[in-house]
Amino acid sequence: MAEPNPEGGPAIDEALVDRRVLVIEDDPTVLEVVCRYLRAAGFIVDAERDGIAGLRQADRVPPDLVVADRMLPGIDGVEVCRRIRAQRPVPVIMLTALGSTEDRIEGLEAGADDYIAKPFSPRELVLRVQSVLRRSLPDFAPEAPFDLGAFHLETADRVVTKHGEELSLSVREFELLAFLLKHPHQVFSREQLLKAVWKWDFGDLSTVTVHVRRLREKIEDDPTEPQHLTTVWGVGYRFAA
Known part of the structure; x- marks a missing residue:
């Protein structure tokens, strides 16, 4: 159940309270604001300002999610x-430069x-x-395995x-494959996939293209000649067992 956020940000989701988020961002102002908003939403937040330190922190205390800037000193995002x-x-959200497809x-x-674009x-x-x-x-009421x-x-074990x-x-790959299997x-x-899987009414369609490509690399015997996740030219994608 969601609760009002005392800082005026998004409502606090009780199911996510005390989840650990690692933020890796070299801009001190952005880092401070992001961490403050995440903590106000009930998250435990670890913060690092370069890629190497971020990787070390992730090894020391594994996060539930990582937010990483695309451009970082040491090792990039x-x-x-x-x-x-x-x-x-672990899920990763990447911060990228505005308009840099x-x-x-x-x-x-x-x-x-x-x-998310800056x-x-x-x-x-x-x-x-x-x-x-x-x-x-x-899920609290998971669907039966099939x-x-x-x-x-x-579904219950997300496997x-x-x-x-x-x-x-990854989280998105599982959601995409589960949707197609169903x-x-x-x-x-x-x-349609962007709306059904990502819950976005609009967005960069290359997001779907890239995830389809990554999924093919994991489920196809030969990703260059897919037999399961196929392209219907000019229309979209179709899954067949």
Whole structure:
């Protein structure tokens, strides 16, 4: 249940209180504001100002979510994201320069679950953090497990296996694959997937394109010749077992 935020920011979600967020940002003003808003929303916040220190902090005290700037001293945010995601499936939100599509795509390809462009509203960032974290929580009334071809979906545990082997998926990748598994043989445009999976009414469609590409690398025997997650040219994507 959500409670009013005494700081006037987004409502406090009791299910997310005391979740740990690691913020890696070299701009001291941005860092201070972001941390203040996140703490007001009930999060435990760790803060670092360069990529190397951020990675060390993530090793010392594993966070539930990471917010990392794209441009960081030492090691940039993309490499930080790659290294963190290689260790554990922690959600990552990347902060990127306004209008820099290539930066956003590179961050998504590195494993980021979401991105937000600078300059941004701290309130919007908190809402994005809450949204991504909610998706990482198990459902209180989960759907029954089901099978589709070689794939087995455990909604409660947020696990998908193929031929009995668990797939290593980010939060967004799991949500995308789970949605497609539940709607086999249906064609979805990128706009429809953005709304159904990301809950965005509008946004950069390359977000969907990048996640489809990453998902193919994990579920297809040959990602260059996909047999499950196929493209319907001029329309969108379709999943078949």
